[in-house]
Amino acid sequence: MTSFSIQNFGCRVNQAEAFSWAEEFEFAGLRLEDDSTRADIIVVNTCTLTAQADRDVRKFIRKISLANPAAKLIIAGCSVDGGKIDGAKMPQAWMLFSNEEKGILGRRVLASVAGDAQPAFQPWRSRALLKIQTGCDLRCTFCLIPYVRGRSRSLGEKKILLQAERFARQGFQEIVLCGIHLSSYGHDLRPKSSLLELLQALTKLEEMPLLRLSSLDPRFLSDKLLEFITGSPKICPHFHLSLQHGSDRILGLMGRKSRVSEYSRILSRLRRNSPSAALGADIISGFPGESDEDFAKMYDFLENSPVNYLHVFAFSPRPGTPARTWPQVKDGIKHERSAKLRNLSEQKRLAFRLNFLGKDLDGVVVKKSDLGAEILTGNYIDVLVSSCPSRPGEAVKVKITRAEAKQTWGEMA
Secondary structure, eight states: OOEEEEEEOSOHHHHHHHHHHHHHHHHTTOEEOSOGGGOSEEEEEEOOSSHHHHHHHHHHHHHHHHHOTTSEEEEEEHHHHTTSOOGGGOTTEEEEEOSTTGGGHHHHHHTTSOOOSSOOOOOSSSSEEEEEEEOOSOOOTTOOHHHHHOSOEEOOHHHHHHHHHHHHHTTOSEEEEEETTGGGTTTTSSSOOOHHHHHHHHHHSTTOOEEEEOOBOGGGOOHHHHHHHHHOTTBOSEEEEEEEOSOHHHHHHHTOOOOHHHHHHHHHHHHHHOTTOEEEEEEEESOTTOOHHHHHHHHHHHHHSSOOEEEEEEOOOOTTSGGGGSOOOOHHHHHHHHHHHHHHHHHHHHHHHHTTTTOEEEEEEEEEETTEEEEEETTSOEEEESOOOSOTTOEEEEEEEEEOSSOEEEEEO
16 A cells, blocks of 8 residues: 655644645545655655744755655645745655645645555544635735745635534544634635634534634734633633734834734733633744844743743744845844743743643643653643553543643543
């Protein structure tokens, strides 16, 4: 039987696309192979958000080309659109797909390979991922994504509801809703819709699994949407915001048209409405023009905010973006500031988890190994238990017994 493997880089949208390809391949009779060095077909879903992402993609392609030279290598996504992958200079690539062509990737591959007559379905992930939107109409001065993903495009509500119902029938206990700019969902549809309207429709469906939202743009969080996502028992208490900075001056340079005071209002409201929710944020350090004072303002804001964890990115100048041409912060300063923010994130993450010692939480078994089982709670805590009778993907209750900087332990409740 022909086997396949998918190596994913970057955002949740890439994960959702990979989830869809894996499902398509398996239903056609291909076998999922976890070890890409043994796979007949390898799909590389790329990311070009940062220079490090570009390096990681190239490193993997070089490595797998040596380790598994007979495999059919398929490269897709942002690195193709961004010109980082050139088929003429990469003879090991069997097929290349731009972001616009990702929708036909599965059909093109299956037209060239044979599957088994009796397909077996093994989910690529223990939680279902559903891409409901792609692209972005905004032009932040640092971001390449609108240029490689295109304008904002939303999947119609009816198609989303049908897909969600199918995931429910397959037994998934959690669906992650993904989008490049999830908060703008529906603005391009005719008639117009919104993320709020979609969530209201999804949560009305019978037997609907829990819904988890990927990154949200605070500029698009209306009071009605805030009230709904914190009040619905069908939505995981986990909200990740693309804040990017904590200085009004730098936000202005970023083209964000945001105010830190509005960030504070939104975060306070999320925490007040959902005391046990995990609150996360994307943060860029070392943006061009970021002074010591700007960084100090951001650090102070984040330290005193209800945010529990940070995804920190040292600014990476991307070709074709305005910020690339501006005077840059020295690399040493960028990395020093990033380290301070990551240390703050570790402190806040541990403090958050310690709040739940001895408490029972709902979760989903993510994976099992010789060490035990990894369970992800609704409020985004990874818990390791030594013994778990449930299979990956099943809903469970777990009691947290110990929390340290890098790990949380628990037992089945």
